Amino acid sequence: MKIKFHQTARRLKSTFKTLILLVICLGASENLEAQSKKVYEKEMPVAKGVTIETNVPTDLGFEMHGTMVNDNTKDRYIVSGKNGDQRLNISKELNIHTWDKQSIKQEVTIDAHLEDNASAKALLESLKIEFNGNANGHVVIDANMNIKKFRMNNGFLKSDECYIVLDNGRKHKINRIEIKTVLYIPKGANLSIEGKRNCTILLDDLEGDLELILSYAEVYGKSVNRVKGNLNYCYNVIFENVNHAEINAINSHIEIASVKHLEVGKQKISNRCLAPSVQKYMKSNSFQNVFNIDKVEQLSVLETANDEFNLKEVFIMDVLESAYSQYRIDVLHNVLNFSAKNSDLKIMKVAKGFREINLNNTLSEIYLDVEDGASYMLNIPSKNYLEYDLNQKFKAIENASGSLKSYEVGEGKQKGVIYINCDKCQFNIS
């Protein structure tokens, strides 16, 4: 009986040892993985005046089922699995450097963790940079090389299963991948950037044209010759110097230090920026944006509704169609033609050498502070309901028609003209 008990105990002990060994082996095999890091580079000569089209790194396709955590920090887009392990880490920044060389170059750094060395080798060999041409003769760059999709699924009894799917349909099982992209393009090239998911674009000086078709993006540019922006919910679009800018935007924040000619709301924002469900509500070309411009030589507002303009210095300004927008101008130098409805206007300083302010508006508050020493005529149609008070410097002038009340200020030879046709408005001038 005693011997039998010992035999059973020994058998149990040995079985237990085997089990422990198995568990250790399994655990070890789980932790074993191959890490491979590689920098892919490709440079290709391009013709002068070439147009380059690129997407953004975060435009990678996603297919995810199960538990995941997304950490969308300022510079990284991270997807973690059910236990909080990082599975995908994309640098949100797309650095676009411009150079004097007549070639384009893409640099992509891949840091991949896979189950074994053979899988890592197979993945790194399958990845490649391709520069394709499209029907318009443009060079097309994919910020994520030939990676089309990141696929992850997990479940209650299933740990994270992650794959990278390439453009040829081939799948590679991965544990984790990190991607960072940098582009180099000729200074004189034209560039078009399209992206729908959060990203940050950092752009050097560009002498060619820049087209932005972006949603939820930030853009930090320096000097750009021409920029056309289709911007949907772009939190920061900031440039230093622009020759000509056309901005059609929704709920975006645009900041330019100096721009020669800025056109706002010339046409409707591209549908490529919008979800199909909201396209039917697009009635205005530009709305709910904030424009902070330090210096603009010519501002043309073609159609705006409920935008906010903060302009430090403007020389010539034409507002053709504006509803419910607000304008605050620190200094107006020369001419303002303003045709609007329900659009408040506040000019902190009208320079004494100004030529003309021609204002047609309704239901608004108008404030003009004209610089001391300015000579000008102020004309106000009698038909309108306008609340205003004029101090002693405004000398009433007899007007033959009677439909216009005219006042004169200053005694200089060269006179500016202010015409305020605003019904149901409050007008303040000093």
Add this chain to the structure above:
Amino acid sequence: MNKFEKYIQENKQKLEPDQIDAKVWLSIENEILRKSKKSYSFFIKTLAAAAVILVGTLLMYGSLFKPKQDIEARLIERYNLGEYKFTQQVSLKEKELSTLSIPKDKLADFQILLQQLEFLNGQFQDYTDYIEQNGYQEFIGNQIINHYKSKIKLLDKIQSEIEKINYYENKIPSNSEKVEINI
């Protein structure tokens, strides 16, 4: 033909009963019916069980039976956006606006702002659809916060414009019928 067969042939009429007892038929019919009901009720029970499992699964994993208007509240609660008190602010402002009216002839101009409100609502729908398809992601949470800020700003704008219209309407009445803006 053997003797037995010959006997049956000859006495066929006598051997067959003149009439089958109705009670017998009824009991036979009831027995058949009972069996058929038995199998029918088994089929119903199986179907009901499958339906219960299906409904249970859908309730557990999907939002098929959750009304769309609940999505907003669920998102706020699920992702700790409650601290901003967005929904309370929005509903308070919408309630205030629903009591205001403007002259009918100003309604057409006002559509621009109301359409922007619809645009924002459409955008929010797009966010909720995204979350249902891909799960919650922090950038969508940020977009939802931004959505609420824009919506509150827009509702404030609508209110101030209504006040402006009515200020001048009191000064110089237009005699236009007053209508609610129906937010």
